Amino acid sequence: MEQQYDVIIIGGGPAGLAAGLYTSRDRLKTLLIEKGFFGGLIATAEWVENYPGFPDGVGGFELGEFMRKQTAKYGLNTLIAEVTGADLKNKEKVIKTSEGDFKAKAVIIATGSDRSKLGVPGEAELTGKGVSYCATCDAAFFRDLPVAVVGGGNAAISEAIHLTNFASKVIVIHRRDQLRATRVVQEKAMTNPKIEFKWDTVVEEITGEKAVKNVKLRNAKTGEKSILELSGIFISTGLKPNTAFLQGNLPLDNSGRIITNDRMETGIPGVYAAGDVRCNSGMQAICSAGEGATAAIYAQRYLSE
């Protein structure tokens, strides 16, 4: 494996893959480092209706695969590895990974986000035993069983709708009294007879021995406690940006996201950020892909200066 590149892209979701498509087509020697699987969070979505260009929708996994295949066509080098640190300040940037160190003149950070944890007792112990962070991955395990989804955004409500294809009943547990999800998505959920809502409600504990059995709830307004008997609980309460590896190397906003300007430039010359990891990004596949391409275009200009 070669260690010297023009551009290193960290992250293989829509932002990283779009960036890799552009740098590869421009014959810049590029390494894309991905920790798990290509496609990013969108690849865990059952069905995507809002990526422009697919009037009938497209599977999330399929969309990720399309993007990956397209970059492969232009010879993008990829590596599966965990990025553990980064030295970005000098002209030659060093990216430290579980597979060794790699160097580049420009770096595009597209590490995206992971699902937030609830942080309640039982959650960690029962993950994979009824606690899940991906309905697309795990819905089929809950055929004719009652499940809950925690959250009120697009991802949560879309997952609740998807789960009705399998589960006997889907209870949406949301800490507010209204949803954040797009109206079209809300309407679908509200008119689905299998979906029920628990408003103003937070999860206090998840219990069960070998598998999830009960979820303890508290009404955030009245304080009233209750217990739901469930076989599965899908947690979709938000996203946590993957910026821990930066260890203070770049300025972040309050939520831990990287601050850039409208050219995706961070404060450090030759270092760019794109997609969900970026402050003010739209948290949508199309926004990430556009930002990845923009970062690549400005990285290319930086390298040719």
Add this chain to the structure above:
Amino acid sequence: MEQQYDVIIIGGGPAGLAAGLYTSRDRLKTLLIEKGFFGGLIATAEWVENYPGFPDGVGGFELGEFMRKQTAKYGLNTLIAEVTGADLKNKEKVIKTSEGDFKAKAVIIATGSDRSKLGVPGEAELTGKGVSYCATCDAAFFRDLPVAVVGGGNAAISEAIHLTNFASKVIVIHRRDQLRATRVVQEKAMTNPKIEFKWDTVVEEITGEKAVKNVKLRNAKTGEKSILELSGIFISTGLKPNTAFLQGNLPLDNSGRIITNDRMETGIPGVYAAGDVRCNSGMQAICSAGEGATAAIYAQRYLSE
């Protein structure tokens, strides 16, 4: 036709259509105003290889149609009209068009760019008689005839390659001694036996009576003049942002593009810009689509505040 909307989007290219997809899915009452045909400049591209999600490429016209169909599915209102002016400063914005005035609480400007003119004698007179600004539209008229392309960017070189399917010979006239086009595109052109290059060369005049006959050239370095006998000349020298209708209502950069931050916000609350009309946009369909979605997301937040 109703005159009051939540959001008015001006322009029906990738930026405007992506914005319309997002606002319509969010059930915001939206009017998209387009002056000519949907799809924007990308719809005039023969083949698009760099829009993420299409590993085998996609026709430019087809891509535009896909985007338009997708918005239609969610009930976006559209209007074919020329925008002649805009009152943006107040909370209620007024957009003046050839079909009357329309009002909205938020406006997304996605008017894109048009091809620049050379501004040489004969150009205006012979437009449509051998002078063209769209190879995809007009290439088939030049079967077995010699043509030229003026320009050195991606659009120009892609058009030269496309023209070799029809023309007997394609001469690329470029004012510099190297191309700006992406390497992959350059390589294809350089190895195509039908393409010749005239470096450091500018067009001084286009002549012919009923149709283009000769093009008068000047070498920008030596001053040497020459004449080429041609049947067609395709002009692809750059893009001019469509901001004339703003008449000083928004701050523009030196090239006439609208200045925004990374949320696509202009200086005026409730007014956004996305795509080629925006300063620092990547001038690519994917960048425009991403920016359109971002503008819609922040417009939605502005309207719900």
